[in-house]
Amino acid sequence: MELRLHDTLTKEKRAFVPLDPNNVRMYVCGPTVYDFAHIGNARPVIVFDVLFRLLRHLHGESHVTYVRNITDVDDKINDRAARDFPGLPLNEAIRKVTEKTAAQFHTDVAALGCLPPTFEPRATDFVLPRPDGKADMVTLIKQLIARGHAYEAGGEVLFDTQSMADYGALSGRKLDEQLAGARVAVDAHKKNPADFVLWKQSSDDEPGWQSPWGRGRPGWHIECSAMSAAYLGEVFDIHGGGLDLIFPHHENEIAQSRCAHGTPTMANYWMHNGFLQVEGEKMSKSLGNFFTINEVLADWPGEVLRLNMLKTHYRSPIDWTLKGLEESAKTLDDWYWVAADTKGTRVADTVVEALSDDLNTPQMVAALHGLRNSAASGNERDRDAFAASLRLLGFLSESSAAWNDRKQKASGIDAKQIDGLIADRTAARARKDFGESDRIRDLLAAMGIVIKDSKDGTTWEVAR
RNA sequence: GGCCACGUGGCGGAGUGGUUACGCGCCGGUCUGCAAAACCGUUUACUCGGGUUCGAGUCCCGACGUGGCCUCCA
Numbered sequence: 001m002e003l004r005l006h007d008t009l010t011k012e013k014r015a016f017v018p019l020d021p022n023n024v025r026m027y028v029c030g031p032t033v034y035d036f037a038h039i040g041n042a043r044p045v046i047v048f049d050v051l052f053r054l055l056r057h058l059h060g061e062s063h064v065t066y067v068r069n070i071t072d073v074d075d076k077i078n079d080r081a082a083r084d085f086p087g088l089p090l091n092e093a094i095r096k097v098t099e100k101t102a103a104q105f106h107t108d109v110a111a112l113g114c115l116p117p118t119f120e121p122r123a124t125d126f127v128l129p130r131p132d133g134k135a136d137m138v139t140l141i142k143q144l145i146a147r148g149h150a151y152e153a154g155g156e157v158l159f160d161t162q163s164m165a166d167y168g169a170l171s172g173r174k175l176d177e178q179l180a181g182a183r184v185a186v187d188a189h190k191k192n193p194a195d196f197v198l199w200k201q202s203s204d205d206e207p208g209w210q211s212p213w214g215r216g217r218p219g220w221h222i223e224c225s226a227m228s229a230a231y232l233g234e235v236f237d238i239h240g241g242g243l244d245l246i247f248p249h250h251e252n253e254i255a256q257s258r259c260a261h262g263t264p265t266m267a268n269y270w271m272h273n274g275f276l277q278v279e280g281e282k283m284s285k286s287l288g289n290f291f292t293i294n295e296v297l298a299d300w301p302g303e304v305l306r307l308n309m310l311k312t313h314y315r316s317p318i319d320w321t322l323k324g325l326e327e328s329a330k331t332l333d334d335w336y337w338v339a340a341d342t343k344g345t346r347v348a349d350t351v352v353e354a355l356s357d358d359l360n361t362p363q364m365v366a367a368l369h370g371l372r373n374s375a376a377s378g379n380e381r382d383r384d385a386f387a388a389s390l391r392l393l394g395f396l397s398e399s400s401a402a403w404n405d406r407k408q409k410a411s412g413i414d415a416k417q418i419d420g421l422i423a424d425r426t427a428a429r430a431r432k433d434f435g436e437s438d439r440i441r442d443l444l445a446a447m448g449i450v451i452k453d454s455k456d457g458t459t460w461e462v463a464r
Numbered sequence: 465g466g467c468c469a470c471g472u473g474g475c476g477g478a479g480u481g482g483u484u485a486c487g488c489g490c491c492g493g494u495c496u497g498c499a500a501a502a503c504c505g506u507u508u509a510c511u512c513g514g515g516u517u518c519g520a521g522u523c524c525c526g527a528c529g530u531g532g533c534c535u536c537c538a
Contacts, residue, residue: 029538037538044538074536172467173534196536220536242538243469249536274469275532282531311477311487317470317531324476327488354478362478366486377503434497441499452501459501 001349003058003356005238006315008246008270009170013358016269018237024055024064025236027228027267029245030120032071033101034080036292037108039305039320040242040276040283046306047273047314047359048240049114053392054355057347067231068117069224070105072098072124073217078206090205108293111302113394119231123223126230127209135229137218138211140260141198149259150198154189157199157213162192164255170270171247196252198222221252228266229257239267243274273314279321301406303395304329310361310393329464333407335368335390336400338376344388344396351389364393404461411448411462418449422458 003016018024028048031037037045048068055064077097078090085093110116126136141157144150149163161167168174197219202208208215228236234257241250250270257266278289296305308328312318348371354363368389375383390396398406408415421440428437444451444460451460 031538032536041538076536171533243532244537246468247533252536273538275538277531280530313478315469316477319476321476323488327476331487360478362476362486366478369486429497432497438498445500450501451499453496453499454501461501 001353001356003054004358005269005271006358007268008272016237018059019235019268021059022063024059024238025232026052026055026064026066026238026240027224027232027236028066028068028117028239029224029241029249030068030070031101031105032074032076033098033105034074034077035101036294037105038283038290038292039278039296042108042112042293042305043276043309043314043318044240044242044273045109045114046112046309048271049109049112050310050355050361050393051238051240051271051359052115052117053394054352054359057352057392058356065119065232066117067119067121067228069227070098070102070120070122071220071223072102072122073127073207073223074220091207094207104294108297111297112293113302113306113397115394121227121230123218123227126223126226127218128211134231135226137199137222137226138209140222140226140229140256141218142212143260144198144256147259147262149255151191152213153191155201155214155216156189156197158190158195159198159252159255159259160191161194161196161255164259167194167255168251170251170254173247173251196221196248198256221249222256224249224253225256225260225266228253229261234261234263235265236267238269238271240271240273243272246270246272271314274317276318276320278319280319283320300325300329301332301403303332303397306394307332307365311365313362314359326464332395333403333461333464335372335386336396336403338372339383339387339390339396339400341400342383342387344384344386344391346385346388347392348382348385348389351385351392407462407464413447413449413462418444418447418460422451422460426458 004013005016006013026048028044031041045068048066052064052066072094077094081088081090081093081097085096088096106116126134127138129136129139141150144159145152145157148160150157150159152158199211199213199216199218199222201214201216206217208217228239239250239253254266258264277283278287278291281287281289283290293305304325305328308320308324309318311324311328348367350367350370351364354360354367357363368386371382371386371389375386387396421444425437425440425444428434428440441451448463449460450463451458
């Protein structure tokens with residue numbers, strides 16, 4: 001079975017052929033660490049984690065390189081640092097903000113069942129030329145100037161968009177059309193309104209690095225051009241991110257990387273995930289429906305968020321709802337019960353086939369339901385495949401006992417008390433005192449306990 | 465204003481020319497003292513209007529709706 005991926009650049013789904021099957025290379029734009037990640041940020045992290053896992057399955061774990069950067073230089077970070085640590089020197093305050101936020105990000109995504117990427121470079125480590133000779137931003141900018149694709153003006157270094165014949169190919173924008181309805185203020189020093197900053201000057205109270213163009217800091221896009229080249233080379237296989245990054249971020253990355261390196265392409269497949277809404281509305285702080293990953297994790301296990309995200313295809317918009325979370329939780333309760341701590345040795349073909357069709361995770365979920373039903377009716381081969389598939393995808397990370405305990409603890413229910421009531425009810429039933437046994441049953445139901453009678457006795461669990 | 469994505473049954477959500485998606489819910493059955501749980505089964509769909517075709521949810525045109533980008537927001 002062959003992997004097919006949808007490419008934003010060509011707008012088509014086509015067979016994935018890696019440049020080097022022994023080193024499949026993927027770059028995904030990571031977080032800007034100025035504030036805790038929200039559930040919208042979680043989507044690309046989960047989606048591309050699934051792709052990472054699939055590629056490792058197909059090509060071998062040691063044959064995939066996944067790079068996801070951390071952006072730790074950004075004016076929003078500066079603002080946050082000044083706000084939160086007014087007494088500290090700016091550099092120190094910035095470090096506190098970025099370290100704290102990055103640490104929280106790592107905790108959050110680990111809870112979502114995401115593997116760490118192979119490399120997670122920080123932008124600030126790639127501003128100046130490096131001792132190890134890996135690509136850096138200043139050298140890239142110098143190359144762009146040398147090749148006639150960038151110019152210095154008004155204290156800035158700008159990319160000259162007109163120097164690139166096919167600028168705008170990814171987002172389907174043509175420069176002249178952009179100009180027609182442009183609301184972008186034309187800076188006097190720009191040759192063209194679409195030109196964007198590669199390097200800008202820093203004032204004394206802003207973070208800065210000494211460069212050939214004075215003390216300054218990089219523009220937003222150049223960091224990804226540098227870090228992808230540093231770890232993946234000038235041309236690599238897959239570049240991913242959210243839909244909103246297509247323009248201007250990825251468009252400008254392509255322009256910088258291709259023009260600096262003189263290559264016809266930057267990445268062979270551009271993949272973009274759709275946006276997330278909350279209860280049918282745009283997520284925004286003013287509507288009060290803005291949730292960080294951390295906040296949602298307080299109420300739900302990470303795997304519930306993960307499954308909830310994968311129930312929708314990555315390119316479609318997703319509506320994040322409480323009802324959806326409840327359904328996902330219910331499904332996972334059932335899957336943990338059926339998988340019953342099976343180790344799992346062989347991943348199901350149906351699951352790999354679904355994922356191989358441009359990461360069709362809804363189809364994958366359907367395949368898992370099929371395996372689940374087969375396993376529940378006693379097919380041990382499918383139970384093995386069910387568990388192996390779930391583990392491949394980042395589920396079943398805890399024992400089924402731990403999974404159930406968590407729910408019980410969260411509910412604050414005293415297990416010994418329940419066991420006692422169950423024993424009383426069993427005794428009442430044995431003496432055919434059904435009035436009493438039904439009274440206890442109603443009592444338990446009111447407490448949120450689901451009882452399960454079987455030939456072997458009575459078990460119970462906490463209802464959601 | 466320009467560009468892009470999406471619009472499927474009570475709900476979520478796959479499916480790109482011709483056969484059941486799948487899950488939840490509802491309803492029926494088995495089981496049960498009666499239930500619950502579990503298992504088995506059933507049910508309803510393709511925003512609207514044109515067009516292409518032997519045949520369209522699936523292709524084309526238009527309308528409407530929702531969301532996004534064009535302002536360093538995943």
